[in-house]
Amino acid sequence: MSTSWPLWEVFVRGKRGLNHVHVGSLHAPDAEMALRNARDVYTRRNEGVSIWVVPATEITASSPDEKDPFFAPAGDKVYRHPTFYAIPEDVPHL
């Protein structure tokens, strides 16, 4: 029997009000053990109030090879930014 445990990606919420952030990965036989190992490896100094673990194989990522075309739709739409619009300086609260 193969003894190699699957890889899990670990996400930690640092404190209430913040998003979960990816912190690294670890090996564990199942989700419950992955959570326990994540607690011991990534939160030994109160770095988190909540942990997510996700099987690494379950993550779908955009390909770095096509990163320019993939994000191109946002590239030429400067009008989505507030600084695109010229407003006289003496107009308040805008």
Place this chain on the structure above:
Amino acid sequence: MADDLELRFERTVQSESRIEPRDWMPDGYRKTLIRQIAQHAHSEIIGMQPEGNWISRAPSLRRKAILLAKVQDEAGHGLYLYSATETLGADREDLTTKLIEGRQKYSSIFNYPTLTFADVGVIGWLVDGAAICNQVPLCRTSYGPYARAMIRICKEESFHQRQGYELLMTMMRGTQQQKDMVQDSVNRWWWPALMMFGPPDAESTNTEQSMAWRIKRDTNDELRQKFVNMSMPQAEALGVTFPDPDIKWNEECGEYDFGQPDWDEFWQVVKGGGVCNEQRIAHRRKAHEDGAWVREAAAAHAAKHERKEGAA
């Protein structure tokens, strides 16, 4: 096309941006990183042994709790780093196998024995101090996952160094015998600590390419000098001396002159001739083999539950 990719890689590195796992990178860059990060990870894991030696004999519950936490941190650091190697396509089991078969190295410092409890303090102060000197610049290394692991590690190393120095300060307030024990320990660890920065620049074969790729940020000799400059005032405050007759302040340069370690000894230990090389690897191998049933049982348990859930 390949030139295009290479150009983009070079530009990213030159602009101090980070290379991330799925980016194209030269084979040499990937291989160098896997070798360096794995060696670093192995050092953390093997590094648990010299200090672990004193956990059961720590002189107080306070010192035992501190030492346990420190050794647990070393395990954690090893895991952050193994995790970084896996983003490069390395396999965890393969790395463990290479370590216990002696095909990958770890820092030679851990092949020296810990003879007294003062060694726990001196390792924290000088060995972890040297490690911090080496590691702080690596927080800016060009490979993202490695840099991020180093940031976490550096934060935690600060505790390691301070607990060691505090332990030594306590002993230096004690009996003459305790003070002598500290000085003896400093005498034994000073030169091996200087060796931790690697051979002199003129003999360091990997430095140039690694600096160009911004994997490495400072040369071995630069870091060694920095470490000596930092350590001298700390030694004076503690009331110990370093076993180097050539060490003295150089007014002109604004830093300390110092002697060279015995590089023959360095190469001898690297090649396996240190006091503890065999013992360290044998211990790691035994821990790995003795743990096999746990890994198998946990995997079997997980498989059984998956079947049950699948059936329900």
